Amino acid sequence: MSDIIYTKVDEAPELASASFLPIIQKFAAAAGVSVGTKDISLAGRIISTFPEYLSEAQRQSDDLAELGRLVKTADANVIKLPNISASVPQLVAAVKELQSQGYALPDYPEAPKTDEEKAVRAKYDGLKGSAVNPVLREGNSDRRAAKAVKSFAQNNPHRMGDWTADSKTRVAFMSGGDFFSNEVSATLAKDATAKIVLETAAGEIVLKDAVSYPAGTVVDATFMSAAALDAFLADEIEKTKAEGTLFSLHMKATMMKVSDPIIFGHAVKAFLAPVFDKHGAAMTELGVNPNSGLGDLLARVKDNVAIMADIDACMASRPPMYMVDSDKGITNLHVPSDVIIDASMPALIRAGGKGWGPDGKESDTNCVIPDNSYAPVYDETIKFFKEHGKLNPATAGTVQNVGLMAQKAEEYGSHPTTFEIPEAGTVKMILDDGTVLHSHAVEAGDIWRSASARKAPIEDWVNLAIDRQKAEGCRAIFWLDAARAHDAELIAYVKPILEAKGVADKFEIMAPREATRASFETITKGETTIAITGNVLRDYLTDLFPILELATSAKMLSIVKLMNGGGLFETGAGGSAPKHVQQLVEENHLRWDSLGEFCALGESLTFLADAKGNEKARVLGAAVDAATQGILDNGHSPSRKVGEPDNRDSHYWFARYWAEALAAQTSDAELAAHFAPVAEALSANEEKITSELAAAQGAAADLGGYYHTDAAKTAAVMRPSQTLNAIIG
Numbered sequence: 001m002s003d004i005i006y007t008k009v010d011e012a013p014e015l016a017s018a019s020f021l022p023i024i025q026k027f028a029a030a031a032g033v034s035v036g037t038k039d040i041s042l043a044g045r046i047i048s049t050f051p052e053y054l055s056e057a058q059r060q061s062d063d064l065a066e067l068g069r070l071v072k073t074a075d076a077n078v079i080k081l082p083n084i085s086a087s088v089p090q091l092v093a094a095v096k097e098l099q100s101q102g103y104a105l106p107d108y109p110e111a112p113k114t115d116e117e118k119a120v121r122a123k124y125d126g127l128k129g130s131a132v133n134p135v136l137r138e139g140n141s142d143r144r145a146a147k148a149v150k151s152f153a154q155n156n157p158h159r160m161g162d163w164t165a166d167s168k169t170r171v172a173f174m175s176g177g178d179f180f181s182n183e184v185s186a187t188l189a190k191d192a193t194a195k196i197v198l199e200t201a202a203g204e205i206v207l208k209d210a211v212s213y214p215a216g217t218v219v220d221a222t223f224m225s226a227a228a229l230d231a232f233l234a235d236e237i238e239k240t241k242a243e244g245t246l247f248s249l250h251m252k253a254t255m256m257k258v259s260d261p262i263i264f265g266h267a268v269k270a271f272l273a274p275v276f277d278k279h280g281a282a283m284t285e286l287g288v289n290p291n292s293g294l295g296d297l298l299a300r301v302k303d304n305v306a307i308m309a310d311i312d313a314c315m316a317s318r319p320p321m322y323m324v325d326s327d328k329g330i331t332n333l334h335v336p337s338d339v340i341i342d343a344s345m346p347a348l349i350r351a352g353g354k355g356w357g358p359d360g361k362e363s364d365t366n367c368v369i370p371d372n373s374y375a376p377v378y379d380e381t382i383k384f385f386k387e388h389g390k391l392n393p394a395t396a397g398t399v400q401n402v403g404l405m406a407q408k409a410e411e412y413g414s415h416p417t418t419f420e421i422p423e424a425g426t427v428k429m430i431l432d433d434g435t436v437l438h439s440h441a442v443e444a445g446d447i448w449r450s451a452s453a454r455k456a457p458i459e460d461w462v463n464l465a466i467d468r469q470k471a472e473g474c475r476a477i478f479w480l481d482a483a484r485a486h487d488a489e490l491i492a493y494v495k496p497i498l499e500a501k502g503v504a505d506k507f508e509i510m511a512p513r514e515a516t517r518a519s520f521e522t523i524t525k526g527e528t529t530i531a532i533t534g535n536v537l538r539d540y541l542t543d544l545f546p547i548l549e550l551a552t553s554a555k556m557l558s559i560v561k562l563m564n565g566g567g568l569f570e571t572g573a574g575g576s577a578p579k580h581v582q583q584l585v586e587e588n589h590l591r592w593d594s595l596g597e598f599c600a601l602g603e604s605l606t607f608l609a610d611a612k613g614n615e616k617a618r619v620l621g622a623a624v625d626a627a628t629q630g631i632l633d634n635g636h637s638p639s640r641k642v643g644e645p646d647n648r649d650s651h652y653w654f655a656r657y658w659a660e661a662l663a664a665q666t667s668d669a670e671l672a673a674h675f676a677p678v679a680e681a682l683s684a685n686e687e688k689i690t691s692e693l694a695a696a697q698g699a700a701a702d703l704g705g706y707y708h709t710d711a712a713k714t715a716a717v718m719r720p721s722q723t724l725n726a727i728i729g
C-alpha cells in the first residue's frame with residue numbers, strides 16, 4: 001500500500017488531478033513518499049460491480065471496499081476529492097456511456113420484474129446517491145478555513161449581492177406533518193436488534209428484519225406525511241404565483257438518496273398536478289417516474305401531443321421556476337441532483353436572495369425546503385440579511401465546524417431504514433426483548449425513516465469539539481434543539497462530558513435558528529465561532545458560511561480524524577462542479593480551484609510525518625504550505641474566463657513555489673539540493689510554460705467521455721505544456 005492514497009474521482013476535480021497528481025507524485029518520490037490512487041469514480045464503481053458482464057481486460061477491483069477497510073486502520077492516509085453522488089438520471093447516463101465504449105453492462109432496470117432484473121437493480125441501487133462518503137468517513141469532521149485562506153479572503157473580498165429589507169425572497173417550510181414534528185427518539189440501555197414492521201388491517205409486513213445497535217445508540221424514528229407534504233406544496237405553488245417570485249425546491253436527493261428523491265417527485269407531481277390528474281395512467285404506461293424529474297418525464301412523453309399540450313398549458317399557469325440553465329430550459333425540477341441544498345441555498349443567499357428565472361433574469365425566489373428540521377437556518381440567515389444588509393467578507397470573522405459524522409451518524413445513515421409506506425397502518429420498531437421502541441400511525445405514501453447515532457462517535461465528536469475550542473479559544477455552540485427528540489438525547493450525552501472535563505462554561509447549546517443568529521452576530525463583529533453540529537448541519541453549514549465568507553467552499557480545510565487513528569483529508573467542502581467540465585469541453589478553460597487539494601496535501605504530509613516519523617514528509621508538507629501561501633499572495637488562483645490563467649496555470653505556480661520552498665529550506669540538505677535545479681528550471685521557463693498553457697485554451701476539448709474519460713486524451717488536454725511536462729518528468 002502506498003504511503004498516501006489520492007482518490008480518482010469524477011468531473012472537474014478529476015480533470016484537475018490529471019494535471020496536479022503527476023506533480024505530487026514526482027515531488028513526493030524525491031522524499032521516498034509514495035502516492036497511489038484508488039478509483040471511487042461513478043464509472044469505476046459501476047465497472048467493479050459487474051465483473052461477470054465484462055471482459056478480463058475491462059474488469060476493475062473494488063477500490064471503494066478496499067478503502068473502506070483501510071480507513072478503519074491506523075495506517076490510513078487518504079486524500080479524498082469530491083465524487084459524484086449519482087441520481088438515477090446520472091447513473092443511467094454513466095451506464096449508457098460505458099455501454100457505448102464497449103462495456104456490456106446491463107441496462108438500469110427502471111421497473112424490475114424478473115429475479116435477474118431485481119438483482120441487477122439492487123446492485124445499481126447500491127451505487128446510487130452518496131455511496132462513497134459514508135463508507136470512508138470513519139471519523140468526525142473538522143472543517144474550517146486555514147488562517148492564510150481566511151486572511152486572503154478578508155484582504156481580497158469577493159462581490160456579494162445586495163440584500164434589502166423589501167426582498168420578497170423567503171424560505172417556505174411545513175408547519176406540521178413533517179420529519180421534524182413527527183420525530184421520536186430513545187437511547188438504548190443495552191445492545192439490541194430491532195425489527196421494523198408495518199401492521200395493517202390485512203396483517204404484518206416486515207419492512208426490515210434485524211438491525212443491530214450497540215448499547216448507547218440514539219435511535220430516532222419519524223415520518224413525512226404525504227398528504228401534508230402535497231397540501232403544503234400545492235399551497236406554496238399558489239403563494240409563489242401570488243407573490244410574483246420564482247418557485248424553487250432545495251433538497252439533498254443525492255445524500256438523502258431514499259427520502260429526498262421521493263419528496264422531489266411529490267414536487268414534480270404537484271407542479272404538474274392537472275397533467276398527472278388527466279394523463280396519470282398514460283404517463284405511467286410511458287414509464288414516467290416523477291422522482292426522476294421533469295427532464296426524464298419530458299423525454300418519455302415528448303411524442304404524445306395531447307400530454308405535451310397540457311404540460312405547456314399547465315406550465316404557463318404556474319409561477320416561473322428557478323432555473324438551472326435558462327439558456328437550455330433546464331428547470332429546478334428537471335433532474336433531482338441539479339439543485340443540491342448545501343450549495344444552492346448559499347449561492348442564492350450570496351447573490352442577495354436572487355435566483356435565475358426562465359427569462360434569464362435574476363428574481364426574488366420562494367425557497368421551498370419542506371422539512372422544518374433545518375430550514376430555519378436558511379430562514380434566519382435571510383431574515384438577518386434583510387435586517388442588517390449583506391455580510392462584509394472584508395471584516396467578517398469565521399464559523400468553523402465540528403460535525404458528528406462517523407459510522408453513518410444520523411439522517412445520512414438512514415437509507416436502509418427508510419420506507420415509502422405501501423398501505424395505511426402502524427409502523428413499529430420492536431426490539432429483540434419485545435419492547436416497542438417507537439410506533440407511528442401512517443398512511444400509504446408516507447415516508448417513514450429511522451436514523452441512529454452511536455455512542456462512540458458521539459463521544460468522539462464532543463471530545464473533538466473540546467479540543468478545537470481549546471485550540472481556538474473562541475465561542476463554541478452546540479447546535480442542538482432541546483425541544484427536538486433526537487437533539488434532546490444528544491444533549492444528554494454532551495452536558496455530562498463537558499462537566500466531567502470542567503469545560504461546560506466554554507460552550508453554549510442553542511437550537512439551529514438561535515445558533516444561526518448568534519453565529520452571524522459573532523462573525524459580523526469579526527470574531528470566530530465554532531458550530532458543533534450533527535451530520536446534516538455539518539454539510540449545510542460548511543457550504544453556507546464559506547460561500548458567504550470566502551466565495552466558495554472549495555477552499556476549506558476538511559479533516560476527518562479517523563476513529564482508529566488514520567487520517568482522511570477531504571479537499572474542500574464542495575462538490576465536483578459539473579459546470580466547470582462543461583466550460584472545459586466547450587472552450588478548454590478549467591476554472592476549478594485546487595486550493596482544497598493544496599490544503600489537504602499539506603495536512604496529509606504532516607500527518608504522515610507525525611504517524612510514521614518521516615521527517616522528509618514534514619519538510620515536504622511545510623513547503624506545501626509555503627506554496628499555497630505563494631499562490632494566494634501572488635494571485636495565481638484560476639480565473640473564471642477563457643484566455644485567462646486557469647487550473648493548469650495554478651498547478652505550474654504551485655510546483656514552482658513548492659520547489660522553491662524545498663530548495664530554500666535548511667532542515668534537509670538532500671531535498672534542498674534535489675529541488676534547487678527543479679526550481680531553477682521552473683523559473684527559467686516561466687514564459688515558455690505559461691504561453692504553452694495559454695495556447696491550449698479557446699477551442700473545444702475532447703476527453704473521450706464524461707463519466708469514463710480516456711486517460712491519454714485527458715492527459716493531453718490537462719498537460720499541454722511539454723516544457724513543464726519535461727521538467728516534472
Ligand SMILES: NC(=O)C1=CN([C@@H]2O[C@H](COP(=O)(O)OP(=O)(O)OC[C@H]3O[C@@H](n4cnc5c(N)ncnc54)[C@H](OP(=O)(O)O)[C@@H]3O)[C@@H](O)[C@H]2O)C=CC1
Binds near residue numbers: 084337338572576593
Ligand atoms: N465531498 C463530496 O464528495 C461531494 C460531492 N458532491 C457531488 O458533486 C456534484 C455537484 O454538486 P453541486 O451541489 O453542484 O456542488 P459543487 O460544489 O460541485 O458546485 C457548486 C458550485 O460551486 C463552485 N465550486 C465548487 N467547487 C469549486 C472549486 N474547486 N473551484 C471553484 N469553484 C468551485 C462552482 O461555482 P461556479 O460554477 O460559479 O464556478 C460550482 O458550480 C454532485 O454530484 C454532488 O453529489 C457535492 C458535495 C460534496
Ligand SMILES: O=C(O)CCC(=O)C(=O)O
Binds near residue numbers: 134254539573
Ligand atoms: O456525499 C455527498 O453526496 C455529498 C457530501 C457533501 O456535500 C459534504 O460532505 O459536504
Ligand SMILES: [Mg+2]
Binds near residue numbers: 342539574
Ligand atoms: Mg456538502
